Amino acid sequence: MNQALHMHMVPASDVAALRRFYVGRLGWSTWGPEMPGSLMVRAGTAVIVFLNRDYLAAESGIDLSATPRAINAIFVEEKADVDAQIAGALSAGATLTSPIRDRDGGLYSGYFADPEGNGWEIVWSPVMRPGADGGLDLKLP
Template identity: 40%
Template structure:
């Protein structure tokens, strides 16, 4: 059995103007998680977190291998795991399954641990642990940043 659970926890949009994008989603009536601000924002949407993160910072983490930012969509998918140590094990499983390493597991400035991989078509996945992520019995994200 793989250490990488079959769950989609987070969809991150690389924001060129994060305050504007944040206002847009709030304008839809979507409720932000309490830790949101103009540097990072999140909206819990039916078990998946929609995250807004500055595109240049996201590119530095998830697309450092792409020479021109216009060659990258600015979107990453994430699978949050249950422990800091599981990031490394899930990363190893993904590599064994044929993923391309984008960024090895590291401690992040936001307080968690994560790694980035690309699937065979170049789609970027973050394998992450965040202490504030909470899941229900099905693996659906129920809280983040609280």
Template identity: 25%
Template sequence: MSKENAAMERRVSLITLGVADLERAAGFYEALGWQREPSPEGVIAFNLLGQTLGLFPLDKLAEDIGVPVEQLKPGGSTVTLAQNVRSVEAVAELLQAAEAAGGRVLKPAQDVFWGGHHGYFADPDGHFWEVAFNPFSPLGRDGAFQWGGGAS
């Protein structure tokens, strides 16, 4: 492989969350309006704009990676997922929807130091989600986000 072919393309194709209870986790995201895609048994997938969110049993994820399950830290991760929304008001609305679906609001909707508006929730397995309105990076017509507003 040549050096120019070895570069990693700038995209994330699949985000996989290790979950304790596959159906409970799927029900949470379905309550937020997402729709399951046909998937092999033991995996649940939701297509997003440009990528897919996958749900996979935590013990099976550890086995697939080849690490002890204790090495995976649901709810204690240093990773946060984020969804940018189209308005300040939509931040509180999505946080309320997440709470109604069984999530836990960690930080209510509020202005943030960088000039936007955001809040955080945890899904039933403790995965952290930020909900943000960023006036400096407006969403494209199709809902795509790109830092600095370069979305289509």
């Protein structure tokens, strides 16, 4: 099963306001570890991740001036699925914006931009993976 997650880019100063709205007013629960300049919220199976725009643009390798407002993250079941999905995207006309790499925490991922300019990350992780309910579960070691 592949599970998509939407990551929105926001200025770091917006995170406190987003927390007040989603957690304080809507009652959504925070999801995952808290990091400076980021917010992860979940209501049922819906997960939204807000990340500092400069950080996400640097991670994705996409030029900040051309960076989309959001980057879609697709979590896959097997590590080899990262390579296969990115190879398929490239053959369909996508552009690789960062190399596929093993990252801290056991993450294995790569970023690409599709022909319409949308940003995508394909991710395999032993920590974050699809949940049986159709949402992403955070599996802490």
